[in-house]
Amino acid sequence: MSRYGAPGVYYQSVDAGALPVTPFRTDITGFVGIASRGPVDTAVPIESWRQFSTWFGEFSGAGYLAYAVRAFFENGGRRCWVVRVAAKDPATGATAATVEVSSATGSVWRVSASSEGTWGNLLAVSFRERNPAQTYLTTTNADGAWSTVTDLSHIARATHVRLSQSGRPTTWRVISGVDPHERRVYWVHPDARRRLAYDSPLTEFDPGRPVLLQSVEYTAIVSQAARIVRVYDGLTMVPESDNYAPTRLALRVWAEDRSSGAVIPVAPEPIVVDDIRTDPIDLTGIAVDPFANLPFRGGRDGLTSLAVGDFIGEPIAVDDGPMAVATKRRGLRVLESIGEVALLAVPDAQVRPVGLNPIVAPPPCIPDPCVTRRCGAAPAPDFVTIDSEPGELPPTFGNAELYRIQAEMIQQCEHLRDRFALLDAPLDAVQNPMFGTRAVTEWRSRFDSQFAALYFPWIRVLDPLQPSTGTIRNVPPSGHVAGLVAATDLDRGVHRAPANQRLEWALDATAGMNDEQHAALNEIGVNAIRMAVGRGLRVQGARTISSDPDWRFINVRRVVTMIEKALETGLQWAVFEPNGTLTRARASMAVTIFLLGLHSAGLFAGATPEESFFVRCDLDNNPEAERELGRLVIEIGLAPVKPFEFVVLRVGRVRDSLEVTDGAGSFGTVAMGV
DSSP states (O other): HHHHHHOOOOOOOOSSSOOOOOOOOOOOOOEEEOOOOSSBHHHHHHHHOOHHHHHHHOOOOSSSSHHHHHHHHHHHHHEEEEOOOOOOOOSSSSOOOOOOOOTTTTEEEEESSSSSSSSGGGGEEEEEEEEEEEEEEEEEETTEEEEEEOOOOOOOOEEEEEETTTTSEEEEEEEEETTTTTTTEEEOOOSSSGTTTTOOOOOOOOOOEEEEEOOOOEEEEEETTTTEEEEEEBSSSSSTSSHHHHHHHOSSSSEOOOTTTTTTEOOOSSSEEOOOOOHHHHHHHOOOOOOOOEBBBBOOOTTTTTTTTHHHOOOTTTOHHHHHHHHHHHHHHHHHTTTTEEEEEEOOOOOGGGGOOOOOOOOOOOOTTTTSSOOOOOOOOOOOOOOOSSOOOOOOHHHHHHHHHHHHHHHHHHHHHEEEEEEEHHOOOHHHHHGGTTHHHHHTTTTTBEEOOOOOOEEEEOOOTTTTTEEEEOOHHHHHHHHHHHHHHTOTTTTOOOOOOOOSSEEESSSSSOOHHHHHHHHEEEEEEEEEETTTEEEEEBBBBBGGGGGGGGHHHHHHHHHHHHHHHHHOOOOOOOOSHHHHHHHHHHHHHHHHHHHHHOOOOOOSSHHHHEEEEEETTSHHHHHHHTOOOOOEEEEEOOOOOOOOOOOEEEETEEEEEOOSSSEEEEEEOO
């Protein structure tokens, strides 16, 4: 603000217009499923496959989540939110592997794997004691409040030290303060307000003989499957120290960026340390055996008793306390609070144990009789090995469980109106060729929603769990489709129908279909995934599962959703503004400018703005009765662009020319020489 000195008239430029309304991202997907590690019922933002594997581990034969996220990034997705689900039953639910570290007087630390799962049973930790500061006490004052030392290097407030003198028992202390000019260390701080709980006079030693002072800190070496994965230096037992082990190695999903103040995700550490001392001022150092590797035990994946409730959670009441909310907010409920999620996918809604996961043997290698060298391909295995410790297997979810999960997905999308559900066809409908398309047709009849789309069949990918044998696994298509939708939104815009694009990391579809079957599925709103000759595997449909023809196409619903969300956020400034003509004009102008930008980007069907949309905010739709209630009504009409599904070419000879027309009229005439 300008500083006014001399009296007079001063000018300032003030923008009288409304705050601009900006479009929202529509490419961000929320995934819910089974993972081998990572925080349970916690939404974690992921922006690469490597980041996902760091948080949630690699592929697992017990679930499809890793396959779906990998397919998402392979097909052009850039950002998603991932929620890991697991049972929380005290007897059979997910638990983290732990090991306890003790001193001569009892247990000191509980070291746990940073997340639940049997992966933690492969961890081990060993400790080494370090003594960065080693010096001698030269004098101690009469009341034992302070001592002078020969060297103050590596000594500061809250340093844990061990004092020893020949013929006397070892004493453990904490430095309360340091005077570098006098080379003093204080056992009782001179300022009573800064004293620690451990402060007490030093009177245990003979002042006439030297006393050895050693600072004590620990190095933790963490290994996984006999391979060192982390080394932590400078850990201490003193809570007031910056290197206090339970503080440095705490379970932190979020942290604040000091430069920007933004909250950012933190990469998980493999272990978490908790202080379990019964006496918080017991400073006895831990018993260190440098040759001992302490193995972790007790980790469980929580898959044996997995249930639908772990995927969908429970409705949260307005009067629920923090404990009730934490109990009810499971799976899909966690994503309700993530406002930037625009797509929903639950690939593990049809979870199958390892033995029942759809696995396809690679095609047999038939040697060419003209080639003398034999093919060295190994036969496909009968089962899939997850890793050296297979862990638990989930139960089999049938169509009843699948329906409950997909119905909850649709309900969340319809309630929040800011996201769209991608539904996978039932496994029974894709793995049995005898059913044809009858099973997916019957499944489609269960739903009617403009906020969801159903995709059939599943997709075959080369299984990363068995790369050397070429094993093929059938996976739900929602991950591939989510990546395709995200890439289409980013490259072309949300108004472009997410279809007729080649799917990456896909070998084939699990079921073929002819044109008649495709036509029947398209009519009822099932989006087919078909192999196009010479063009790869493609999504050949962009319809919702709504019976309302106005909401037949996915891109129409998602365009309107984006506009609704942008206007809801962009017009918040109007709340509590004066209920008058100026406010109505500013709001109408903000909406009109926003829609004009969308029209220029091609989101509407009309050739002119007048043909594409209208904005009405005047006294006709804001009469005195509405204004007395404190309401501002803005009526908006839109004409979203719809995709071409059928392109008809009419080819016929007209005199000495070739005429090509579509269903509406002539495209042009090509002259033909005689």
